[in-house]
Amino acid sequence: MVEEVNRRCVLDFLKAFYCGDVEATLACCDDDFDTITYAPIELFPHLGHKHGKSWIPDAIETQQKRYSSRKYELHFIAVDGPRVATMMRLALQKRNDQRVVQFENAEFFTLNNGRIREHRSFFDSFDVVEQVLGHDLTESFAATMRGAMLR
């Protein structure tokens, strides 16, 4: 029963967040909400470590400014007591050049009394940086990296 409540809460959170429904997103979160998204904050100042529910309207607003559409497709969900993990594919259409940034996103939630208290998220950040900048970084570093990693 508790697991079903927690699963529902996370699904509602994702739906509300990507619909841009601030009130519904906030309703899924504990007052002591804490989030970390592991990503370079030079490009993603709304990510990194944030504490408090005020992150939610800021994050939604920033993404809506940058992207004309934000879609997600849930590929995996696991629920174990107060913890929920999801893996989904995100497709964000950039306003500046209409290109679609697509990537897999992993999110881990810890809930308290049916509300999300802790949120951790990460993705293939190197690939996302390349997609956001609109150019390939791999070539610049691949030669160096070939020396660092064996084939």
Next chain:
Amino acid sequence: MTEHSLWRFSRALYRAINERHTDELDALIDDEVEWAIYGPIDMFPFFGARRGKAAVLDVCRQVADNVRVHRFDRESVMLGVDMAASMMRFSLTALNQNKPISLRLAQFAQFKGGKLSNMRVIVDTFDLVEQALGHPIHLPKIA
């Protein structure tokens, strides 16, 4: 109470990487396994998608050729019926450069009859590339 497949698989994977013993791992992987580690394959040839047991064992050997695991902590684990998700933090050494690397990743696993049938691994690759290069990558600031 039967042990969850994740624990047997994790022990076997650790032995395959650090001790190069793949026999246990071989027995715990489905023949038709689907496997993907999302990341830049030009820099890390053991990233990318693989299909089938032989390809997965081969990629585990490639990982073993490149890194040694010193420590790993599961920061969060969710166990379901025939599935598991975990957020993990690894302390590694890149063998070719004897360079320490700290890595956080998400692992999503599905099992069939106790054997791994699907694995997806998501890594904070920008941080990983910076550590492997040994210097920060300068990015434009975007407000």
